[in-house]
Amino acid sequence: MNTAECPECGGAISFQSAPIRGEIISCPDCGAELEVVNENPLELDLAPQEEEDWGE
């Protein structure tokens, strides 16, 4: 199982399936929305929060 540390609270985050770059996951401890910015090694960062997060 892939695990990583939440960059916001330091909590452990487990992935049920292989993480994909760009995937968004919520931290089960602090609720922060996180983005998979790298798959190997697994790295997470806070997901961008845009007012309009859809394309045109």
Added chain:
Amino acid sequence: MITIKIGGSRGINMDYVCDDAAELHKAGQKIILVHGAGNEANELGEKVGYPAKHVTSPQGFSWRYTDRQTLEIYTMAAVGKINTFLVEALQKRGVNALGLSGVSGRVMEGTRKDAVRIIEGGKQRILRDDYTGRVEKVNAELLRALLDMNYLPVIAPLAISYQGDAMNVDGDRAAAIIAGAVGAEKLIILTNVVGLMKNFPDESSLITHIDKRQVEASIDFAEGRMKKKVLGASEALKLGVPQVVFADGRVEHPIQNALAAKGTVIE
């Protein structure tokens, strides 16, 4: 002065639209045309072996995923083909139409959406190489100057980002911000349906009038592409455009029909 958006989906009769635009232009009506490119861009993508990929946001907005190669195909379809041949059709009818995209003269400028969210395989994902954006500024001075010189501007739905990237933009929202910037009396959005329907696709459920205070609530009735049209209508009204009409672009005199309030009138 009126701004007209011609949808890019199959079914809109461009001859009827150009006949009507030419007749009105010759009668002294100042017109800005903004067109779409969706269907042509899809067909061109298939022909060159790089078919369009459409993605959907968690809120249900869908759009063409526009990586750099898709942007090139989209530009060929929108600027190279549709814009040029719309101008040709108007010129044949004696109208001095002038084609341009929002990139030229920074007619449409805005923020590139370089981090957008999609739903894929039931999961949310961030896309970071999308060349789409939201128009925030319009070179109204240039458009007014063209209108004053009796040109009929025909605008393809591309804009330039503040960093200088060409971007695919939503034609309906682009038309809305243009209408607001130039002080248009009306924004007419021509589609391949009769207007906004309460029970799509039942045309007898056409909503003929929406109070501008209710426009955002009416997005609930909108299916697919119509969601962006309702959003565009809402933005145009907020920018001071007094009336927006969704009208049928498949029939004769589509613009005059819209001016006669046939379709969905939002005011």
